[in-house]
Amino acid sequence: MAEKPRVATVSLCGCFGCHMSLLDIDERILDLVDLVTFDRTPLTDIKTLGDCDLGLIEGGVANAENVEVLLEFRRRCKVLVAFGACAVNGGIPAMRNQFSLAECLRESYCDGIGVHNPGIPNDPEIPLLLNQVHPIHEVVAIDYVLPGCPPSADTIWTFLTEFLEGKPIAFSYTQIHFD
Amino acid sequence: MSKTFKLDGREIPFETGQTIMDAALAAGVYIPHLCHNPELAPHGSCRVCLVDIGERQVSACTAAASEGMEVDSSSETIQATRRAILQMLFVEGNHVCPACEKSGACQLQAVAYYTGMLAPHFTHFFPRRPVDASHPDVVIDFNRCILCELCVRASRDHDGKRVFAISGRGLESHLVIDSPSGLLGDSCFAAADKAAHVCPTGAILPKGRGYETPIGERLYDREPISIVGDVRAHEEEVV
Numbered sequence: 001m002a003e004k005p006r007v008a009t010v011s012l013c014g015c016f017g018c019h020m021s022l023l024d025i026d027e028r029i030l031d032l033v034d035l036v037t038f039d040r041t042p043l044t045d046i047k048t049l050g051d052c053d054l055g056l057i058e059g060g061v062a063n064a065e066n067v068e069v070l071l072e073f074r075r076r077c078k079v080l081v082a083f084g085a086c087a088v089n090g091g092i093p094a095m096r097n098q099f100s101l102a103e104c105l106r107e108s109y110c111d112g113i114g115v116h117n118p119g120i121p122n123d124p125e126i127p128l129l130l131n132q133v134h135p136i137h138e139v140v141a142i143d144y145v146l147p148g149c150p151p152s153a154d155t156i157w158t159f160l161t162e163f164l165e166g167k168p169i170a171f172s173y174t175q176i177h178f179d
Numbered sequence: 180m181s182k183t184f185k186l187d188g189r190e191i192p193f194e195t196g197q198t199i200m201d202a203a204l205a206a207g208v209y210i211p212h213l214c215h216n217p218e219l220a221p222h223g224s225c226r227v228c229l230v231d232i233g234e235r236q237v238s239a240c241t242a243a244a245s246e247g248m249e250v251d252s253s254s255e256t257i258q259a260t261r262r263a264i265l266q267m268l269f270v271e272g273n274h275v276c277p278a279c280e281k282s283g284a285c286q287l288q289a290v291a292y293y294t295g296m297l298a299p300h301f302t303h304f305f306p307r308r309p310v311d312a313s314h315p316d317v318v319i320d321f322n323r324c325i326l327c328e329l330c331v332r333a334s335r336d337h338d339g340k341r342v343f344a345i346s347g348r349g350l351e352s353h354l355v356i357d358s359p360s361g362l363l364g365d366s367c368f369a370a371a372d373k374a375a376h377v378c379p380t381g382a383i384l385p386k387g388r389g390y391e392t393p394i395g396e397r398l399y400d401r402e403p404i405s406i407v408g409d410v411r412a413h414e415e416e417v418v
């Protein structure tokens with residue numbers, strides 16, 4: 001028997017809502033486990049990425065580590081999917097693009113209400129922030145989009161089943177949402 | 180006998196002087212549109228109502244209907260062009276639908292769904308634009324303005340006030356407000372003005388009413404705009 005398709009998922013600058021929505025497919029996850037092998041994903045807690053057939057990227061690109069992880073996903077995954085609003089257009093995190101990075105850092109760590117011990121963190125372990133949050137297609141080529149904040153479980157299920165069956169992806173009207 | 184033209188193979192009656200859009204609306208046939216509102220003079224700026232008449236593409240809201248013409252409004256080429264136009268509208272502003280009160284009852288979003296647009300696709304401009312909350316009853320979020328001039332036309336031609344205008348050219352084009360400070364709160368604008376009720380996006384919104392209808396029950400959640408129609412026709416239910 002041919003090996004099952006390998007699927008990896010990751011959350012860049014997102015809220016993990018898209019992964020929660022993936023879990024919302026409920027008992028269908030048992031079918032999914034039969035159909036695919038999960039590689040790196042928060043669901044398996046595997047930290048390194050192998051060669052995969054499908055990569056789902058939640059979240060936009062906000063820091064240097066996001067760029068690195070995204071590039072690695074592009075190298076290792078045959079098919080890459082912008083999974084949810086932040087990956088598609090930057091989403092809520094991209095609302096910081098209205099301000100300079102200095103303004104954001106000052107507000108968060110120095111001047112904001114309730115800040116104690118003001119001071120901008122400066123530890124080499126912390127990935128450097130980019131000036132702006134970017135949707136993933138501005139950094140790598142993507143193959144599919146799953147809109148929604150988050151995409152509904154049914155939208156995700158439609159995508160996964162049609163993709164795995166090699167069918168063209170077709171969403172019904174109610175499965176397309178930008179929010 | 181009335182005159183007719185063909186729209187996607189269907190005979191549409193029209194009177195002399197009617198546009199393709201007027202006749203289609205009267206016949207109950209949907210042609211997507213954003214800057215058109217039958218109560219105001221056509222503007223022809225958004226180009227979303229693009230249709231094919233033979234070799235040419237024209238905006239249905241400004242092109243006159245003529246006897247025997249064959250209009251194509253549903254080919255994949257037309258839909259793809261509309262999609263590209265919508266994608267450009269999305270990346271030129273800042274449309275964060277999950278954080279927008281108008282989401283689910285927004286005509287820009289609904290027309291995007293109708294054309295099968297899944298993502299804005301192009302590189303985002305992420306322009307820096309202000310929000311004007313100076314008026315006691317109405318807020319303007321310039322991030323969501325698509326420069327359709329519906330508020331400009333409503334204020335000028337209906338309210339007799341000229342509160343709004345478009346200033347600047349090309350990328351610099353933006354909506355301006357006629358008041359000493361440039362703020363809406365200092366203008367003669369009132370919540371009862373027609374201009375407060377024509378915006379197809381979430382750029383002009385009443386204060387104190389946001390997120391009233393739960394997700395899943397909003398205007399365009401269940402049925403497409405081609406069936407439900409423009410948001411202005413549903414204002415009482417949705418705002």
Ligand code: SF4
Binds near residue numbers: 281282283
């Ligand atoms: S105005 Fe419409 S398209 Fe723009 S953010 Fe609001 S819901 Fe989305």
Ligand code: SF4
Binds near residue numbers: 323325329354382383
């Ligand atoms: S504020 Fe609304 S009605 Fe006025 S030009 Fe902008 S999008 Fe059109």
Ligand code: FES
Binds near residue numbers: 213225240
């Ligand atoms: S509706 Fe015709 S150009 Fe905007």
